[in-house]
Amino acid sequence: MKNAEPSWLRPAVDYGPLAAFFAVYLVGGLLPATAALMAATAVGLALSLAVTRRVPVMPLVTAGVVVVFGGLTLWLNDDTFIKMKPTIVQMLFACVLLGGLLFNRMLLKPLFHTVWSIDDDGWRRLTLRFGLFFVAMAVLNEIVWRTQSTDVWVSFKVFGILVLTFAFAMAQVPLLNRHRLPERDATG
Template sequence: MPEDTPITVQEKKLNPAVKTALEMGPILAFFAGYVLLKDRTFEIAGSEYSGFIVMTALFIPILALSTLALWRLTGKLSAMQIMTLVLVVVFGGLTIWLNDERFFKMKPTMIYVMFGGILGVGLLRSKSYLSLVLGEVMPLDAEGWRKMEFRMMLFFFGLAVANELIWRTMTTDTWVKFKTFGLPIAMLAFFMAQSGLMSRHSTEEKDGE
């Protein structure tokens, strides 16, 4: 094979139920473990750690294994999945190292600010970064992508603000429930609310013609 021939990994089809289980499994495992351990403390190497910190330590390898499984089964990972794993490792590691749960609670804020910022840069540069990630499942025309990216940018910034307000003003129990159930429900509600935009700007009919 010539040296300049690029090496590509063929994307594989994955059962949607398996994909959903791998994506949501780590989050649900964290929630279940937190419910079981939240009132306990653990002494490790002479230091006391709360159940939240222990579950954070367990969540990191669980998410890493789930992400690895997705890569092995599909042949690719999205930029969002890679950045999420990196930030979980960084902020989760700081949480464990400093024995301070605040760092892990900040993680969603950083993720959503980063995603919103990336979409904002794309809008300023007239480049559709979102279409690179969702183009296969949401075939839209150029105007549709601009509108969707602007709305999603505002949505991500709104989630970042909501996360900050909740973890800074409410209990850890409330934040864990918000992270486990509130954020996915908000994401689902957002995309359902965009059904009109997707219908008006869909290119599927044009492709069929």
Template structure:
């Protein structure tokens, strides 16, 4: 299916909506317990399980409307399904919390492998949207690799030492916000490496 244009606001809703929905559902049922098949589940685990079909529905809508899903979106969906299943099977919320660590760790590992080979895998993904000189991409990739490592470590420390309430809030809002600000600061700081569009520079 060819890639199609989509309203940017709708795209953001479909990409961020499932996480916000998980947060709101969790707030609503966090103090409740549910019994399925004779097993008692906490509100957190039920919210995590509800999150799975919501995420899949949003991704299906994105694919239908744009004709494309990124590898990262597919990987994240797989991780949510896999760890959501483990969470339900073992009735243990730790599996769902570990998912975030593994996702960030995986991204750091992939970028790190590229760096060891003298390549920026980030450039392969973003070069079309952010034309930049190779040295700029290598700097950007190194910094983002360390950021993913820091986020993975932070997630481990938080879910192991803090309350579920705090983890849910940080997972929903703080981690994405920190990553967004980090990316924005990097793009601003790497302006000298950006490649101008010839058509734009001639105007």
């Protein structure tokens, strides 16, 4: 039986590792921050499993990439790998969403149908937009880490990606409103 998810769990799993990464980076640098990211990611997944008896797919995929690229960063003492991690995660999400569209699968619908009640054309457009957004974010991460200092990249990773994602999501409100399904009458 699936346990109900408390309201604090999703933010803890999604943002706890990022907060740990940033806090440790400020006091210890990128390599210790990478280790903290890996540890906090594992704790977040374990917490999710303990509380709900399941692990969400997106944090699980992200954790796999964190383990591989964080491990390479620490093992080889080369920050290139952790800086590439957001690119890989964003491109994985883009490939899944855009690949799903090739097979007429709107993969955002099963994830967000309880939040957004929109028609299939809306799901198709929203999926395309998010897929292209993830491609753009991957390209942007590559530009930032290859042309800027580590301090700038860390700020971009911690704050920039979050702000850009929020702004992009808010920009989708007109699409959501245009494709909203009529509310069903509760009386039948």
